Amino acid sequence: MHIVVSIKQVPDSAQIRVHPVTNTIMRQGVPTIINPYDLFALEEALRLRDAYGGEVTVLTMGPPMAEDCLRKALGYGADRAVLLTDRYFAGSDTLATSFALSQAIAKIGETFGPPDVVFTGKQTIDGDTAQVGPGIAKRLDLFQLTYVAKIASIDLAAREITVERRCEGGTQKLKSRLPCLITMLEGTNEMRRGSIEDALCAARSRIVKWSAAEAGIEDLTKCGLRGSPTVVKRVFAPTPRSEKAVQIDTAEKTLRDLADELIGAIFTRQPALEPELAFEAA
Amino acid sequence: MSSANPDTPRPPAGRAGMKKELPERFRDYRHVWVFIELERGQVHPVSFELLGEGRKLADKLGVQLAGAVLGPPGEATQNAVAEAFAYGADLVYFVEAPLLADYRNEPFTKAMTDLVDTYKPEILLLGATTLGRDLAGSVATTLLTGLTADCTELDVDADGSLAATRPTFGGSLLCTIYTLNYRPQMATVRPRVMPMPQRAHRAMGRVIAHELSLAEDEIVTKVLGFLPDSQSGTANLAYADVVVAGGLGLGGAENLQLVKSLARAIGAEFGCSRPLVQKGWMPADRQIGQTGKTIRPKLYIAAGISGAIQHRVGVEGADLIVAINTDPNAPIFDFAHLGIVTDAVRFLPALIEAFTRRLSPHSRDKLAS
Numbered sequence: 001m002h003i004v005v006s007i008k009q010v011p012d013s014a015q016i017r018v019h020p021v022t023n024t025i026m027r028q029g030v031p032t033i034i035n036p037y038d039l040f041a042l043e044e045a046l047r048l049r050d051a052y053g054g055e056v057t058v059l060t061m062g063p064p065m066a067e068d069c070l071r072k073a074l075g076y077g078a079d080r081a082v083l084l085t086d087r088y089f090a091g092s093d094t095l096a097t098s099f100a101l102s103q104a105i106a107k108i109g110e111t112f113g114p115p116d117v118v119f120t121g122k123q124t125i126d127g128d129t130a131q132v133g134p135g136i137a138k139r140l141d142l143f144q145l146t147y148v149a150k151i152a153s154i155d156l157a158a159r160e161i162t163v164e165r166r167c168e169g170g171t172q173k174l175k176s177r178l179p180c181l182i183t184m185l186e187g188t189n190e191m192r193r194g195s196i197e198d199a200l201c202a203a204r205s206r207i208v209k210w211s212a213a214e215a216g217i218e219d220l221t222k223c224g225l226r227g228s229p230t231v232v233k234r235v236f237a238p239t240p241r242s243e244k245a246v247q248i249d250t251a252e253k254t255l256r257d258l259a260d261e262l263i264g265a266i267f268t269r270q271p272a273l274e275p276e277l278a279f280e281a282a
Numbered sequence: 283m284s285s286a287n288p289d290t291p292r293p294p295a296g297r298a299g300m301k302k303e304l305p306e307r308f309r310d311y312r313h314v315w316v317f318i319e320l321e322r323g324q325v326h327p328v329s330f331e332l333l334g335e336g337r338k339l340a341d342k343l344g345v346q347l348a349g350a351v352l353g354p355p356g357e358a359t360q361n362a363v364a365e366a367f368a369y370g371a372d373l374v375y376f377v378e379a380p381l382l383a384d385y386r387n388e389p390f391t392k393a394m395t396d397l398v399d400t401y402k403p404e405i406l407l408l409g410a411t412t413l414g415r416d417l418a419g420s421v422a423t424t425l426l427t428g429l430t431a432d433c434t435e436l437d438v439d440a441d442g443s444l445a446a447t448r449p450t451f452g453g454s455l456l457c458t459i460y461t462l463n464y465r466p467q468m469a470t471v472r473p474r475v476m477p478m479p480q481r482a483h484r485a486m487g488r489v490i491a492h493e494l495s496l497a498e499d500e501i502v503t504k505v506l507g508f509l510p511d512s513q514s515g516t517a518n519l520a521y522a523d524v525v526v527a528g529g530l531g532l533g534g535a536e537n538l539q540l541v542k543s544l545a546r547a548i549g550a551e552f553g554c555s556r557p558l559v560q561k562g563w564m565p566a567d568r569q570i571g572q573t574g575k576t577i578r579p580k581l582y583i584a585a586g587i588s589g590a591i592q593h594r595v596g597v598e599g600a601d602l603i604v605a606i607n608t609d610p611n612a613p614i615f616d617f618a619h620l621g622i623v624t625d626a627v628r629f630l631p632a633l634i635e636a637f638t639r640r641l642s643p644h645s646r647d648k649l650a651s
């Protein structure tokens with residue numbers, strides 16, 4: 001089977017700092033990583049390939065340096081990597097991103113064989129919208145399976161797939177058809193350690209690089225800023241609370257007294273709470 | 283919301299300065315809609331929170347507020363219609379079909395996009411639940427309009443455009459996003475981010491029924507089964523009135539028992555910061571914060587939590603935040619209301635004991651007299 005995994009290179013947001021005066025992201029020296037949620041999608045894709053045979057193609061849209069994340073994915077064992085990069089894509093919102101990615105996936109299909117499953121992560125840690133996956137599904141007319149916790153079975157002959165999908169208050173078991181798009185839930189598997197061969201191969205592999213034109217995108221008005229219905233009007237820092245916490249003075253008090261004092265302070269501020277808690281506790 | 287380039291938030295130049303000129307075909311898009319999320323017979327409370335928010339937007343715009351109720355024939359769906367009115371809707375768009383019994387993307391996307399194409403709302407709000415996110419992305423892509431996810435603030439500006447504000451870069455910054463030149467303007471909001479409005483006894487208003495033009499055999503995806511979550515308590519974390527949470531400062535998994543005991547003593551739900559989930563000390567649905575649950579309790583007690591921005595955004599709506607931390611400079615004291623600089627592992631047993639004493643029936647009687 002042919003599996004396409006759409007991954008994004010993101011700044012490691014654990015290490016991002018905001019400039020206190022200018023309110024801009026200080027990204028000097030901030031390492032980039034594969035969006036952590038996408039690793040679950042990639043691992044699941046690799047497992048399917050190992051079980052059913054076939055190939056995994058990883059795809060990313062981004063600046064030329066996004067090549068790094070593709071190399072990492074090849075190191076984990078992906079078979080092929082495609083980088084979609086063009087200045088026309090700059091400033092894409094989720095609608096424009098899903099347009100470009102869906103065109104690239106169609107082109108991947110023409111070039112390397114049609115995909116049976118397209119994977120995305122649940123969401124990115126920078127965009128954080130969880131919209132690009134459903135957007136790709138809709139544009140390519142793939143059956144959409146979001147928040148998938150487990151792929152229960154695939155019947156390649158019948159083109160059927162059964163998955164467990166996380167939903168409000170429980171898990172849904174769904175049967176659908178290939179080709180489909182799966183957004184993989186986090187924590188569902190653990191990324192393998194790439195083999196030495198894969199690592200060597202990743203270093204040598206040529207990455208397929210496509211511009212908009214090479215990916216077969218004709219309508220550039222659907223790309224980048226022009227193709228994005230949403231615009232960011234204003235970026236600002238959250239207003240800090242004007243007061244800091246009132247501290248309970250701990251000097252020379254027993255824990256018991258401290259606890260009583262804290263509880264007293266709580267109920268002074270929220271008098272209605274005491275009878276409620278007493279009722280709950282009873 | 284630049285998704286292609288994880289770059290510095292775009293300076294509000296270029297397109298943001300662009301004139302808003304709504305194409306002719308969108309000029310008659312009017313009114314504010316809220317998708318009423320109904321799953322297994324229950325309306326998700328986030329729908330009511332959105333009606334509260336939608337009411338404000340509709341009043342500001344001088345338009346009507348509508349609920350969009352999609353569900354199977356039966357009492358639960360009828361009840362959802364009544365509830366939409368009780369929480370402030372002026373009218374309800376209503377699609378009733380057996381196909382809408384369990385959530386599936388295909389029939390819901392079809393029903394929702396048909397409604398929008400026919401009755402043309404200017405604003406469409408959905409809850410950022412798993413269902414709402416699954417649906418919103420498909421609907422927005424089908425309609426080729428903009429969608430702003432996980433908003434924390436909604437407003438309309440002077441010329442009537444929706445100004446949707448959401449955290450970006452893990453909550454370290456906020457950005458306000460507009461959907462220029464397209465309609466409807468779509469936004470999702472996470473449960474508990476907006477306050478719950480008052481429920482009122484109001485008469486039913488106008489209900490506009492719409493047919494779903496889709497047959498079961500046209501839908502490929504089938505629901506084979508549903509397994510409800512076993513721990514019934516976890517579902518309540520977001521909606522609990524009192525929440526106690528522990529962080530890495532508790533030192534080890536064994537000390538989480540203190541958090542659970544305190545929660546039990548005061549009838550609270552318990553939660554945690556993200557590292558505890560990553561360590562496997564707590565299940566994922568107990569995580570509070572940007573990538574976990576947003577909570578809005580009357581009282582939140584955080585023990586051994588530093589108060590990172592990703593945690594903060596999930597708890598800021600609490601009426602009273604109490605922080606227990608050994609570090610007087612911990613960021614949590616910047617947004618907590620009450621603080622105590624002490625070792626939580628030693629202090630929590632005393633706190634449990636003190637609460638138990640104070641809330642015992644004996645003291646309660648004293649309180650009543």
Ligand SMILES: Cc1cc2nc3c(=O)[nH]c(=O)nc-3n(C[C@H](O)[C@H](O)[C@H](O)COP(=O)(O)OP(=O)(O)OC[C@H]3O[C@@H](n4cnc5c(N)ncnc54)[C@H](O)[C@@H]3O)c2cc1C
Pocket residue numbers: 013014125452528529530531532554555556557558569570571572573574575585586587588589590591592593596606607608609612624625626627
């Ligand atoms: C994309 C992204 C999403 C994230 N989402 C979330 C999220 O949803 N929720 C979340 O919580 N985090 C989230 N995080 C992680 C977040 O950035 C912090 O790393 C995390 O909240 C820190 O957890 P903590 O406060 O328990 O641990 P720490 O930051 O290690 O803090 C421990 C605190 O305990 C104090 N302490 C130590 N010993 C004691 C003691 N004996 N008694 C009392 N206090 C003590 C210390 O002074 C310190 O302040 C996210 C991070 C990223 C990058």
Ligand SMILES: Nc1ncnc2c1ncn2[C@@H]1O[C@H](COP(=O)(O)O)[C@@H](O)[C@H]1O
Pocket residue numbers: 006007008009035037038059060061062094097101119120121122123124125127128129130131132133285286
């Ligand atoms: N620029 C991109 N290139 C490749 N895949 C992407 C890109 N942006 C988003 N995705 C995929 O879409 C998923 C959801 O992204 P988002 O809607 O930004 O939360 C991610 O987990 C990726 O799998």
